[in-house]
Amino acid sequence: MTGLLAVTVLGFFLGMRHATDPDHVIAITTIVARHRTTSGAAMIGALWGVGHTLTIMVVGAGIILLGWVIPPRVGLSLELSVGVMLIVLGLLNLSGVLRRITESVTPASRDSSTLHAHPHQHGDYVHSHLHGHEPESHPHPPERTPLARLDRSLGSLGLYQLLRPLIVGVVHGLAGSAAVALLVLTTIGDSAWAIAYLMVFGLGTIVGMMLITAAIAWPFAYAGARFARLHRGLRLASGVVSLIVGLALAYQIGVVDGLFGAAPSWTPR
Numbered sequence: 001m002t003g004l005l006a007v008t009v010l011g012f013f014l015g016m017r018h019a020t021d022p023d024h025v026i027a028i029t030t031i032v033a034r035h036r037t038t039s040g041a042a043m044i045g046a047l048w049g050v051g052h053t054l055t056i057m058v059v060g061a062g063i064i065l066l067g068w069v070i071p072p073r074v075g076l077s078l079e080l081s082v083g084v085m086l087i088v089l090g091l092l093n094l095s096g097v098l099r100r101i102t103e104s105v106t107p108a109s110r111d112s113s114t115l116h117a118h119p120h121q122h123g124d125y126v127h128s129h130l131h132g133h134e135p136e137s138h139p140h141p142p143e144r145t146p147l148a149r150l151d152r153s154l155g156s157l158g159l160y161q162l163l164r165p166l167i168v169g170v171v172h173g174l175a176g177s178a179a180v181a182l183l184v185l186t187t188i189g190d191s192a193w194a195i196a197y198l199m200v201f202g203l204g205t206i207v208g209m210m211l212i213t214a215a216i217a218w219p220f221a222y223a224g225a226r227f228a229r230l231h232r233g234l235r236l237a238s239g240v241v242s243l244i245v246g247l248a249l250a251y252q253i254g255v256v257d258g259l260f261g262a263a264p265s266w267t268p269r
Contacts, residue, residue, distance in 0.1 A: 012200050015208060024048075025212060033093060033235040044165045046210050047165040061198070065191055089239075090243030093242065094239040180201065
């Protein structure tokens with residue numbers, strides 16, 4: 001009983017510590033930068049943790065119970081997916097910031113009675129086309145924008161806007177599940193205990209990521225409520241860091257570890 005309690009406590013707190021890995025924090029920060037409340041950010045962190053835990057359980061159980069062996073090239077490819085994902089998340093944040101900057105510096109027409117074009121919003125969707133302001137006229141109503149159509153078609157699902165952190169968690173789980181499972185397998189001889197450890201480890205990861213995302217979201221929420229420019233700066237910084245780390249990770253895996261070479265070398269970590 002004492003041994004089981006020790007394994008449970010150890011797995012939970014190691015899961016919380018695992019949530020603080022730099023690539024995890026960077027990836028979740030680029031997502032949290034778009035949210036204005038700590039409660040919403042905590043939900044994002046929970047979804048990331050759920051996705052991460054699902055992958056850990058599936059791959060870890062395969063390694064522990066079925067004796068799966070992951071070839072070096074496959075393992076490196078899974079880790080490369082994290083770098084690619086960080087690059088994509090960084091570019092998405094940077095494109096959003098650049099769009100906002102473009103909106104703020106684009107001058108509006110001095111003569112409101114003439115037709116002109118400048119970026120304008122329909123909810124979260126921003127685009128440009130010719131229109132006038134006396135009277136206000138657009139060649140289409142707001143509900144005919146691409147984003148509105150997407151909201152109508154997918155909004156009924158209720159969860160489509162939450163899929164991104166879940167998918168990011170799954171990708172991170174793919175990259176780290178082999179290391180976690182192999183460590184557990186060599187430390188805990190009993191397969192049932194090893195699976196239980198993975199479950200508790202996943203729970204700790206979910207709790208840890210919820211706490212981290214709530215803490216990360218606070219400056220974004222504060223800046224978003226008071227200083228729009230500071231909020232853009234935070235989003236820009238998170239995008240740049242994510243892009244740089246993603247490129248560095250892709251170079252490390254693809255070139256240094258030899259994924260793109262003839263003899264890749266991979267040690268789960």
